[in-house]
Amino acid sequence: MATVFKLAKAQKEGNGPSSREAHKEKNSEEQKAKKNKQRVLVLSSRGINFRQRHLLNDLAALSPHFKKGMDAKLDQKSQFSILNELAELNNCNNCLFFEVRRKEDLYLWASKTPNGPSIKFHVQNIHTMDELKMTGNCLKGSRPIVSFDKTFDTQPHFSLIKQVFTHIFSVPRGARRSKPFIDHLISFTIADNRIWFRNYQIVEKDPTEVEKNQKDITLVEIGPRFVLNVIRIFEGSFNGATIFANPEFITPTQIRRNIKAEKAARYQSRVQSKEVLRHKLSASVLPFDPMERS
Structure with a gap:
């Protein structure tokens, strides 16, 4: 604004730029003020x-x-x-x-x-x-x-x-x-x-x-x-x-899929371990002894 007043005063004294140049200076200052408008x-x-x-x-x-x-x-x-x-x-x-x-x-x-x-x-x-x-x-x-x-x-x-x-x-x-x-x-x-x-x-x-x-x-x-x-x-x-x-x-x-796959793998290992234990128990049964008293 100070620049605009100086230009107007110079125009009155007869040794300043024209009104068109003053208008350009004013527009340039307004553009600088609106340069960082972010919404x-x-x-x-x-x-x-x-x-x-x-x-x-x-x-x-x-x-x-x-x-x-x-x-x-x-x-x-x-x-x-x-x-x-x-x-x-x-x-x-x-x-x-x-x-x-x-x-x-x-x-x-x-x-x-x-x-x-x-x-x-x-x-x-x-x-x-x-x-x-x-x-x-x-x-x-x-x-x-x-x-x-x-x-x-x-x-x-x-x-x-x-x-x-x-x-x-x-x-x-x-x-x-x-x-x-x-x-x-x-x-x-x-x-x-x-x-x-x-x-x-x-x-x-x-x-x-x-x-x-x-x-x-x-x-x-x-x-x-x-x-x-x-x-x-x-x-x-x-x-x-x-x-x-x-x-x-x-x-x-993908992370949820990996977590579910890990849970499924742990469950499958538990099922397999139970099946292996069942086979071991069935194979460890002793045969019938005829000398054993009834």
Whole structure:
């Protein structure tokens, strides 16, 4: 604004640029102010249970630039390309889609609509705010500090995930319903080749209570918490060529199948051991002794 006033004053004095140039300067400043406008559409598929729905609501409450989708959940039979149209209708350039399969397996899609990329995760170890009952608390609508582990810069696919999560979870300045405060921290940490999500409150102590060897800022966990296991990274938004595929990922269906196979093998071994014992007992019967008294 100061630049605009200087240009107007120079025009009155006769030694400044024309009104057209001043208008261009004003438009460039407005474009810079609107450069980091990120809006995120959050919705789920049919079959979501209460814990998964609470996790979705917790994430939507954490960030004021999140926008919940339509009340009617997306049918699994429909194509995911419709999500790009929904994001465009809601004026969003990011999308978080919770896909539920078999009413127990939760998958998370994080996408930059409409051109991509998009990342598919398997969500594990879900704990919502109501379950944790942590002592931490933060102002609703406040802007968070998004922190990433240094391991994100070691591999290309983790660097791409870092950029996508920065756009999704970083609340832009001046976002709708946002407060001019920063009082909580969202942490992403990589351990066991998985991404661990944590949310902490930033607590500042009273300077009179701070001792010489202590820091005046502490972190208190708020929740929710969950773990993301990367499955695939696609070039487009919910479609396109596969950029990265996790070779260590095993589907939950395969894990359950392996558990059932182990149980069946243990049962089969027990049945075989009983059959072997029965044959041994039948073979160990002594023949009839005629000298034995009746």
